[in-house]
Amino acid sequence: MNTLDAAGMMLDLTQIESCAVDGYAHVLIVSAVDGTEAAAALNETCTITVPTEPGTVCDEAPYIAFWLSPRSWLLRVEQDGEAAMLAAIRKGFPDRRVHVTPYSDALHWFELSGPGSAALLARGGFVTLSVDGLAVGCMKRTLIADVPVLIWRQAQADWSLAVERSRAGYMAGWFANARSYRLSPED
């Protein structure tokens, strides 16, 4: 991402889609014990792999696991597989050393793509303070326009953003406004 180059570019090249991520459900996993221990146990007991490296995503069918904190993960599963996954983890951890709860409706997702997408995000905050930026395939949690977000960079100019459901309306309005600054090409 080079927001410096992108600062003056035409942001209407950015596609913003506000979507429900059709066909998928999300569950939140929070561990009551050490995260590494929990990840190992999840693998052993339920054959579910969750990432233990910060900022990484396990993108293995039939689910995608996002690292949220040393002891929590967000899992995206196919709608049909949600109940089975909830049941499997609950069965695997009857004392809830690893706790799982439905989370599909907690978040709202935006998809941003196009050459102006990095610049659009940079209007709302430092996506990252490092010059290299957020690596493709990685995710992080931060603030955009003071709204807590989860950002997942799927490709060079292709980003998924999750915000808390109640803040989605604001975020959509903010994106629309930030994108409206269309500057002349010579700028």
Place this chain on the structure above:
Amino acid sequence: MSRRPAHHRLPEGGCIDRSRPVRFSFNGRQMTGYAGDTLASALLANGVDVIARSFKYRRPRGFFGSGLEDPLAMLAVRDAYGYDAAIRAAQVPLADGMAVHANTGWPLSSFDVGGLIRPFARFIKAGFYYKTFMWPNWRWFEPLIRRTTGFGRIDAIAAVRPAERVHASCDVLVIGGGTAGMAAAHALINSGHEVVLADDRPRLGGALAWTDADIDGRTADAWLHDRSAAIADADNIHLLSSTVVTGAYEGNVFTMLQYVHANDGVVLQRHWKLRVGKVILATGSVERPLVFPGNDRPGIMLASAMSRYIREFAVIPATRVCVFTNNDAGYDAAFTASRAGIDVACVIDTRDVPPVRLQSALEAEGISQMTGSEIIHTHGSTRLSGITVRARSGGAARRIDCDGLALAGGVSPLVHLAAHRGIKPVYDPDVAAFVPGAWPENWTGAGDVQTPMTPDQAAASGVAAASQVLGKKQDVADAVPNPFNIEAYWRPPTGDAGMMFVDLQNDVTVADIELAAREGYVSVEHLKRYTTLGMGTDQGRTSNINGLAIMAGLSGRDITEVGTTTFRPPYTAVPMGAVAANRTGPLYRAARYLPAHDIHDAAGAVFEDVGWLRPDWYRQNGKGREAAVLKEMAAARHAVGLFDGSPLGKIEVAGPDARAFLDLFYVSNIMTLKPGRIRYSLMLHVDGVIFDDGVVTCIDDTLFVVGCSSGNADAVAAWLERWHQTEWPSMQVAVAPVTSNWASIAVAGPRARDVLAALNPDVDISSTAFPHMSFREGAIGGMMSRVSRVSFTGELQYEINVPAAQGDALLERLMEIAAPMGGCLVGLEAWLRLRLEKGYLHVGADTNGRTTPLDLGMGGIIDKKPGDFIGRRSLSLAYAVSADREQLVGIKCTAAPLRAGGRILAGDDTRPPCRSEGYVTSACFSPSLGFHVGLALLENGSERMGETVRIYDDGDIIKAEVCRPGAYDPDNERLMA
């Protein structure tokens, strides 16, 4: 405004584009400049020489500088995109159709009614306002004084100029696009570093636009052209022109303000936050004037400004000029003017022996010179007409006619940004300047900002700075010490100190500094505040050093000893609109919407922003709020009310130690809470003060749901997590905040069970099977639901939670079912009144930053709890058990309305002023009871039931009776129904 009749523009030369005239207006008069002009140069070229009236004495003032150092020309400017109430003319690129107005002076800056104050100027000394208008009260005079002074008028219908914020990171930031900055950036081309070069001007080059120089053996023009092109082509150099770096902060984060110009104005303001690895500060320096009697007349300007107006803008600032200098640099202005065909009368040099080469050069141009001399007086009314000069050693005074005077008093390095980071500038007497004594970590300087130097030296120091950034060693030739042979000259020893202006914007004279010295305000920070020296919008760029040098002389100290005042961001004025950017109107702050927002909206909800946008009440057939609220209350009392409680916090606490963990937070015993049951309780801060109230639900032995108040949903989750991480990390517990995953609708009223039954629940909802304070999970209305039987209203009440995406559907179903029963939606106001009738407290409204559970009468509950909880130990400290604490009580009265905020008068007092023993925390009229009810925090209140108290309510005295809270349904029959 006075105008010189002659031509004011040279036939050729300058950086202006004569093929592109730009039309603008000044005080309603049409004028023309050229593309490439600043507003200041265009006004000068149109013969405008009086631009402002001074702040205190209303003296006429002209253009003194040519950039952001100019203390005087603050104008109101409207362009095609917005309006600036007070902006420095020398910083504004001229734009088509610009409408410009002078800010001070009425009706014209050249004829100012307020100028009548001038004869009395003698009496307006430092601290005048504070001393004179003290009796009876400064506040009485302040508005009047403020109106006659100050800059700028607020334009109530001003368009909001587009602005945006940008955040970015880079490896190297080069600040300043003059010789040194360009040399540094050029040396960093293809270095593998991402470099930002920020320059406050539209064009690179800085002072090269108006100085003669040879750099690297080439002419300044050739060097500038070559370097500009290379920088523009370089992939790793990001040039931000018209961009001022406004602040330097820890972590090498900088704020910058970029103006994006179109032909007709500033099309966009861009406020940057830039995180930087390494910094090259190449901000250069600014020239200082010399101080002498009458040094403020229009026509007098900095020598660098005169050179710049002539060479960069091809402006003729005067017809006959003199130069007054204490160093070699001043001579440039004389040569520049002379070569432009302007008559140069004389160079007055304070030094006894200036370099011989300058003398010869002057002779070659036919310019006379007076050495070892000083100006003792100036002449003219609205513009300079002459000066009187005398040898410093004494002798006869000589008058020289001139309408322009260039001042060269040496330069001050622009060290501000380094000083933002805590670097103290140190005085170097050799060059008579404050220079940076050190650099912040990962910073280096280049060029004039280090010490005064020639352009050739500046270019070399820029390259050296780049090498340092790249970690390469490079030998740099030592800078020539004092290249301009300055000899410090701060003020004439004699003459009228009241006419020697130090700060031209705030009208601070040498006499004011003398007064401050006499009265003991010798500290530089006191001097500044007492005299207002350097407190103007120019932040004293041309005046601070002169002022503190004069103070040093008066108090017999070294300049080093006096030191400078503290530099703080921003470096120059930043419009609030640029900082706010698009965060205005509906985007002002991140509003939160209910899952069923649209349903509420369609039902006529009047929303209130309480962190979430929540329905306060619902419009009904044109009736007002009060009628609507009463109708909503009646529905809940007599049929059923539907209330959206989705923002209520829902935090799942799970794991083997979940129960023991939660027991550490609540004042009530959680160890005995059975699966399927709910308990109301309080959480405290460590000092025993109430933090939050809510209900905790036991789903099973390893899963609980913490229900907390809406405003604390995030804070309580963070609180649980913090204690787990920091105090009890070995407890096996998982905290999962799930508030936003659920929509939560409360159904309250005698028909609540009928409503629930109509949803065909797959659980038994009879009162015996599903009693008050219990919890069930099941399919309700075909949706997977979590239902709690709890009550905030005092009625039979269920809280139905469904996944948020189904909130719309649930609410619509409930409305369909409730309507035929006489039920309706209930807004926040009615909801809060219902709980007040019942006497339930609202944490934050009925408790304050001192209230403990003991003050609520919960001592018994606490005594029964065996275990510890956060805050418990504090409840036995002396302050928590003292007898005079304010305790929560009910109050009621039948006559006058009670209102929250009324103060309860002490004892037999009937009118204030008197001691107060507490206050009304909530109050309303209760339709169910037929009188006014409220809650109050009252000293020793629990012992005062039945007592009549007097309440002071905005001028009225109301008598009310102290009672137990909860007059509505005191036996809880409705609640338990």
Place this chain on the structure above:
Amino acid sequence: MIIIRCPYCHEDRHEEELEYGGEADIARPTPPAQATDDAWTDYLYMRTNPRGVHFEQWCCRAGCGQWFKVARHTVTHDITEVIRYEDRFAYQKDRDA
């Protein structure tokens, strides 16, 4: 702008993403019931408040939500040490040794 690299998610975090949590290593008397009034009020209110290096707690609030400890100079804001919550500052290790 204060920037601290979170020792848990290894991201540079700026002050808007962080939450300040006061002085570190203020021991909570246990069990609280047996603490004297003086010991308890010291725990509640007494802090070192130095001009110089301050040992304090911060939370990666907008990031991974973890609490950690930081040595920060209260005049210059220089961050000299960032450790995980369970770790000990260098001066403490020196003292232990």
